[in-house]
Amino acid sequence: xxxxxxxxxxxxxxxxxxxxxxxxxxxxxxxxxxxxxxxxxxxxxxxxxxxxxxxxxxxxxxxxxxxxxxxxxxxxxxxxxxxxxxxxxxxxxxxxxxxxxxxxxxxxxxxxxxxxxxxxxxxxxxxxxxxxxxxxxxxxxxxxxxxxxxxxxxxxxxxxxxxxxxxxxxxxxxxxxxxxxxxxxxxxxxxxxxxxxxxxxxxxxxxxxxxxxxxxxxxxxxxxxxxxxxxxxxxxxxxxxxxxxxxxxxxxxxxxxxxxxxxxxxxxxxxxxxxxxxxxxxxxxxxxxxxxxxxxxxxxxxxxxxxxxxxxxxxxxxxxxxxxxxxxxxxxxxxxxxxxxxxxxxxxxxxxxxxxxxxxxxxxxxxxxxxxxxxxxxxxxxxxxxxxxxxxxxxxxxxxxxxxxxxxxxxxxxxxxxxxxxxxxxx
Amino acid sequence: xxxxxxxxxxxxxxxxxxxxxxxxxxxxxxxxxxxxxxxxxxxxxxxxxxxxxxxxxxxxxxxxxxxxxxxxxxxxxxxxxxxxxxxxxxxxxxxxxxxxxxxxxxxxxxxxxxxxxxxxxxxxxxxxxxxxxxxxxxxxxxxxxxxxxxxxxxxxxxxxxxxxxxxxxxxxxxxxxxxxxxxxxxxxxxxxxxxxxxxxxxxxxxxxxxxxxxxxxxxxxxxxxxxxxxxxxxxxxxxxxxxxxxxxxxxxxxxxxxxxxxxxxxxxxxxxxxxxxxxxxxxxxxxxxxxxxxxxxxxxxxxxxxxxxxxxxxxxxxxxxxxxxxxxxxxxxxxxxxxxxxxxxxxxxxxxxxxxxxxxxxxxxxxxxxxxxxxxxxxxxxxxxxxxxxxxxxxxxxxxxxxxxxxxxxxxxxxxxxxxxxxxxxx
Numbered sequence: 036x037x038x039x040x041x042x043x044x045x046x047x048x049x050x051x052x053x054x055x056x057x058x059x060x061x062x063x064x065x066x067x068x069x070x071x072x073x074x075x076x077x078x079x080x081x082x083x084x085x086x087x088x089x090x091x092x093x094x095x096x097x098x099x100x101x102x103x104x105x106x107x108x109x110x111x112x113x114x115x116x117x118x119x120x121x122x123x124x125x126x127x128x129x130x131x132x133x134x135x136x137x138x139x140x141x142x143x144x145x146x147x148x149x150x151x152x153x154x155x156x157x158x159x160x161x162x163x164x165x166x167x168x169x170x171x172x173x174x175x176x177x178x179x180x181x182x183x184x185x186x187x188x189x190x191x192x193x194x195x196x197x198x199x200x201x202x203x204x205x206x207x208x209x210x211x212x213x214x215x216x217x218x219x220x221x222x223x224x225x226x227x228x229x230x231x232x233x234x235x236x237x238x239x240x241x242x243x244x245x246x247x248x249x250x251x252x253x254x255x256x257x258x259x260x261x262x263x264x265x266x267x268x269x270x271x272x273x274x275x276x277x278x279x280x281x282x283x284x285x286x287x288x289x290x291x292x293x294x295x296x297x298x299x300x301x302x303x304x305x306x307x308x309x310x311x312x313x314x315x316x317x318x319x320x321x322x323x324x325x326x327x328x329x330x331x332x333x334x335x336x337x338x339x340x341x342x343x344x345x346x347x348x349x350x351x352x353x354x355x356x357x358x359x360x361x362x363x364x365x366x367x368x369x370x371x372x373x374x375x376x377x378x379x380x381x382x383x384x385x386x387x388x389x390x391x392x393x394x395x396x397x398x399x400x401x402x403x404x405x406x407x408x409x410x411x412x413x414x415x416x417x418x419x420x421x422x423x424x425x426x427x428x429x430x431x432x433x434x435x436x437x438x439x440x441x442x443x444x445x446x447x448x449x450x451x452x453x454x455x456x457x458x459x460x461x462x
Numbered sequence: 463x464x465x466x467x468x469x470x471x472x473x474x475x476x477x478x479x480x481x482x483x484x485x486x487x488x489x490x491x492x493x494x495x496x497x498x499x500x501x502x503x504x505x506x507x508x509x510x511x512x513x514x515x516x517x518x519x520x521x522x523x524x525x526x527x528x529x530x531x532x533x534x535x536x537x538x539x540x541x542x543x544x545x546x547x548x549x550x551x552x553x554x555x556x557x558x559x560x561x562x563x564x565x566x567x568x569x570x571x572x573x574x575x576x577x578x579x580x581x582x583x584x585x586x587x588x589x590x591x592x593x594x595x596x597x598x599x600x601x602x603x604x605x606x607x608x609x610x611x612x613x614x615x616x617x618x619x620x621x622x623x624x625x626x627x628x629x630x631x632x633x634x635x636x637x638x639x640x641x642x643x644x645x646x647x648x649x650x651x652x653x654x655x656x657x658x659x660x661x662x663x664x665x666x667x668x669x670x671x672x673x674x675x676x677x678x679x680x681x682x683x684x685x686x687x688x689x690x691x692x693x694x695x696x697x698x699x700x701x702x703x704x705x706x707x708x709x710x711x712x713x714x715x716x717x718x719x720x721x722x723x724x725x726x727x728x729x730x731x732x733x734x735x736x737x738x739x740x741x742x743x744x745x746x747x748x749x750x751x752x753x754x755x756x757x758x759x760x761x762x763x764x765x766x767x768x769x770x771x772x773x774x775x776x777x778x779x780x781x782x783x784x785x786x787x788x789x790x791x792x793x794x795x796x797x798x799x800x801x802x803x804x805x806x807x808x809x810x811x812x813x814x815x816x817x818x819x820x821x822x823x824x825x826x827x828x829x830x831x832x833x834x835x836x837x838x839x840x841x842x843x844x845x846x847x848x849x850x851x852x853x854x855x856x857x858x859x860x861x862x863x864x865x866x867x868x869x870x871x872x873x874x875x876x877x878x879x880x881x882x883x884x885x886x887x888x889x
Contacts, residue, residue, distance in 0.1 A: 279831070
């Protein structure tokens with residue numbers, strides 16, 4: 036881009052104003068589908084709101100002049116063919132499914148931003164060399180079916196349509212039934228549209244954390260996605276009368292768990308970032324005011340960018356739990372039910388985004404994503420990266436989720452520049 | 463009782479063998495009414511099992527030769543008229559209503575033991591001077607209606623039939639409806655049978671704690687019943703993503719509550735007996751593995767024999783909670799919904815029981831009852847006392863509740879001796 040600094044600055048201001056107006060309009064428009072009374076959005080995979088939103092998105096992509104297709108599971112693809120299609124596509128995308136009472140930005144932002152960026156590039160620079168390809172993935176959240184990343188899992192071969200995973204929603208409806216009822220399934224549409232030869236995948240997303248906001252950074256360069264372990268612990272004491280059992284004669288399961296929760300917090304803080312560890316859920320029996328708790332079940336969610344460091348942390352923590360249980364005469368058992376390895380994203384793409392930030396004088400930082408994203412699956416088939424913009428107070432999965440239009444526009448600018456470099460400039 | 467030591471020892475052994483056989487039979491017989499699959503007993507006020515048990519008890523009292531009457535609310539009275547009735551009755555009693563899946567001994571023991579003791583005294587010594595009067599009280603537990611001590615409350619004037627308290631069971635049935643359906647209510651039976659002039663009230667009960675067992679004491683002399691406070695605390699933090707929120711940026715309501723629970727335990731242990739304080743119940747929102755808890759409600763149950771010491775302890779504890787909340791940037795509010803003053807029982811009666819224990823060479827200790835009992839209401843109208851026997855492992859309100867027949871027999875011996883002294887000996 037041989038634009039003199041002055042005129043470049045001017046161009047950038049014009050672009051940002053344009054992106055700001057466009058993203059405001061697009062986010063508001065999409066938030067109407069599945070709008071709920073809480074001020075948030077509920078769009079669950081294959082439900083009426085999700086279907087309506089995907090269909091309307093498809094129409095808008097058609098209006099933009101893209102080639103539009105659904106694949107067999109319901110991922111929506113919009114393609115702007117390049118002059119050198121055989122050199123591999125540049126793919127961007129995210130998802131429009133939400134959690135129950137979710138926000139307007141999680142996922143949706145990446146789709147809206149991708150459409151705006153591609154529209155702008157086409158208008159500005161004409162047909163690209165490589166294909167520009169946008170995907171609205173199915174069920175990233177796993178909020179209807181316990182099968183997060185179903186759409187990107189299908190595209191990357193983690194899941195296959197020949198063997199649809201057994202998954203049911205809370206009403207007992209199977210994934211297969213719901214998919215069929217929504218008009219998808221084997222033979223209904225094109226098979227997966229992104230086979231070999233993707234050149235790169237880029238996902239633009241809100242941070243869902245407060246790090247960028249607190250450090251006043253405009254852009255997060257996502258080096259990787261943390262590994263996660265999830266465990267459930269059972270602690271057994273003796274349920275007894277709260278009035279007649281002296282303090283020294285108790286086997287109070289809840290008091291023991293309280294000490295374990297303190298231990299989690301203490302060790303996680305001492306270990307330092309990017310480690311996070313959370314006890315978010317407890318089940319207490321009998322859970323009565325006047326009975327000492329006899330049995331408590333609690334969950335642990337622990338994450339770190341390095342899977343082996345995560346394992347070491349969890350092992351030491353469990354040893355600490357064992358000591359607490361022993362000291363308090365409590366029984367302790369546990370089960371690990373999730374162990375997702377950390378995924379490193381493509382460092383070359385991260386460097387490209389860094390250069391774009393520097394050129395645009397945007398404050399940025401490198402960081403890990405503490406949440407999972409479709410990008411971690413896409414990284415298994417092509418170089419992938421993620422770009423984060425700030426989330427106000429780090430709040431996500433809530434109607435309170437918010438990022439200003441100015442911040443959203445800056446993210447689109449960076450995405451647009453990266454797509455330009457990858458699809459128009461390189462060869 | 464002018465019995466030589468040798469022959470007294472012999473007599474005692476004979477009596478204990480008799481009481482052991484009788485209490486085994488009576489407890490087993492009563493446990494058939496409302497026997498549940500857990501091996502425990504469920505008899506809720508005015509339900510079929512309770513009605514059947516009260517009626518059958520009435521028949522057995524009749525067979526013993528007592529004058530038997532129900533009062534208007536369903537308390538069952540059995541009276542052995544004394545030769546000097548006007549000098550006031552000696553009343554013993556307890557309750558046969560249970561918690562859901564309760565044990566065979568709580569309450570029931572006091573009724574069974576009272577019948578056995580009165581039968582034995584009558585057979586041995588003939589008609590007493592004072593009336594011997596046994597009462598099976600209604601709804602001591604408050605397990606069907608949130609109105610514990612309804613029966614003794616009626617007798618002592620805390621509650622009146624003219625103004626039946628508004629109370630409903632979990633099915634929405636009112637106390638008045640249930641009472642009427644069971645054949646009780648205003649005008650159905652004698653009005654309260656224990657007006658003025660009760661000379662003393664004695665309640666024999668299992669300890670429901672493990673102190674006697676651990677100290678190898680046969681008898682607990684109950685000096686009083688502890689005061690109780692019950693409070694509910696609400697702690698507000700910020701529900702946020704467990705993966706994307708660094709440890710240092712959290713307002714984790716559950717981590718804060720864990721520290722508060724530790725504080726309760728720490729302060730209660732430091733304060734020392736007879737203070738006990740328990741957090742037995744928590745409600746967490748959203749209570750999900752991967753979301754930092756935004757809101758936690760928890761209860762505190764605190765008890766002490768001295769009401770003002772209890773108040774001081776609770777005030778200091780709440781100050782401690784405030785400091786934890788402040789430090790962690792959490793909102794804290796609370797509501798006290800129970801504040802029952804401690805009740806001192808009659809020290810003269812305690813001394814009489816002590817002398818009986820010494821004479822019978824029974825190991826005993828003075829103690830407070832950490833649980834509430836009908837005796838605390840009776841103390842408001844007459845000198846009252848309680849006698850405890852050990853509970854295995856302190857377990858109560860459970861099918862695991864157990865006291866050996868030998869220990870139960872020793873309690874009956876002490877009750878019998880006290881009833882003898884009060885009803886036959888004194889004047």
